[in-house]
Amino acid sequence: xxxxxxxxxxxxxxxxxxxxxxxxxxxxxxxxxxxxxxxxxxxxxxxxxxxxxxxxxxxxxxxxxxxxxxxxxxxxxxxxxxxxxxxxxxxxxxxxxxxxxxxxxxxxxxxxx
Amino acid sequence: xxxxxxxxxxxxxxxxxxxxxxxxxxxxxxxxxxxxxxxxxxxxxxxxxxxxxxxxxxxxxxxxxxxxxxxxxxxxxxxxxxxxxxxxxxxxxxxxxxxxxxxxxxxxxxxx
Numbered sequence: 433x434x435x436x437x438x439x440x441x442x443x444x445x446x447x448x449x450x451x452x453x454x455x456x457x458x459x460x461x462x463x464x465x466x467x468x469x470x471x472x473x474x475x476x477x478x479x480x481x482x483x484x485x486x487x488x489x490x491x492x493x494x495x496x497x498x499x500x501x502x503x504x505x506x507x508x509x510x511x512x513x514x515x516x517x518x519x520x521x522x523x524x525x526x527x528x529x530x531x532x533x534x535x536x537x538x539x540x541x542x543x544x545x
Numbered sequence: 546x547x548x549x550x551x552x553x554x555x556x557x558x559x560x561x562x563x564x565x566x567x568x569x570x571x572x573x574x575x576x577x578x579x580x581x582x583x584x585x586x587x588x589x590x591x592x593x594x595x596x597x598x599x600x601x602x603x604x605x606x607x608x609x610x611x612x613x614x615x616x617x618x619x620x621x622x623x624x625x626x627x628x629x630x631x632x633x634x635x636x637x638x639x640x641x642x643x644x645x646x647x648x649x650x651x652x653x654x655x656x657x
Contacts (some may be wrong), residue, residue: 436588465644474551474634474649475589477642488643521589525644533579534645536588 434459437506438524438537445514446545452511453540456525464507465534466499469521481507514544548572549637559656564622566651568635570599571616575637579611579645580620583632592633593620622653630655 437456445451457464462483467475477491481501492499496514501507511518521541525534550569558564562642566580576597581589595602595609595618602609605640608621622629 438588467644467647473648474549475647477644477646480643491588518617525588530573530643533591533594536581536590538588541586 436524436526436535436537438522438540440540441538442541442543444543444545447515448483448513450543451511451514451518451542453511453522453524453542454506455509455524455526455537456506457524460537461526461528461535463527463530464501465525466507466509467523467525469523469539471520475523478487511542514542516544518542519544547647548575548640549646549647551633551634551651553651554649555652555654557654557656558625561624562629564620564625564653564655565657566620566622566633566635566653568618568620568648569571569616570618572637572640572646573616574640575646576639577637578609578611578618579636580607580657581634581636581647583634583650587651589634625653625655627655627657629653 464481466478469475479487479492479499496512498510521539523539525536548571579594580592582592583589593607595611611618632650634650635648
């Protein structure tokens with residue numbers, strides 16, 4: 433009865449490298465949300481996906497960031513050419529429908545050197 | 546533009562007393578409000594919620610109050626226990642956005 437699984441828990445990248453963050457939603461959940469938490473800040477919405485579809489990416493930076501939720505496998509948040517300002521905790525959440533509360537994973541702490 | 550505001554970054558309360566965490570919002574289209582609790586190095590966990598058609602919801606030691614006219618909600622924890630020490634996020638659903646809109650959080654510290 434696993435909850436939302438995120439990996440890796442910690443990810444260290446040098447400037448210019450790519451970061452890939454993975455999220456497996458709770459069993460039976462088809463809605464996935466990605467949030468970012470900067471130091472001393474709240475959780476900022478980035479993107480909302482359903483299987484194979486991006487529903488709302490209004491919170492995603494226009495460049496270098498992309499997300500997918502394929503038919504098979506986890507949701508992936510991809511950050512290309514990382515910069516120091518990308519250092520943050522990235523949380524994934526899932527729900528069974530849009531009216532349900534969100535269940536969060538433990539997050540991935542991204543550190544860019 | 547912060548649509549959900551938690552104006553107290555931290556709050557210290559003595560064990561056994563009541564903890565009151567406050568949250569204000571600006572978007573009158575929000576239809577559902579939630580409180581999440583977060584420990585360090587963990588994801589937020591759901592605590593309690595309230596629909597905009599209600600003014601109070603209670604679950605054990607936790608009660609959430611909603612004042613729609615003032616666009617204000619509060620979370621009451623009584624009695625406060627050491628394990629309640631955490632960051633509490635207020636969140637709102639609706640208002641034209643997908644997912645939840647979160648406040649910046651209040652760090653609750655329960656003093657022994």
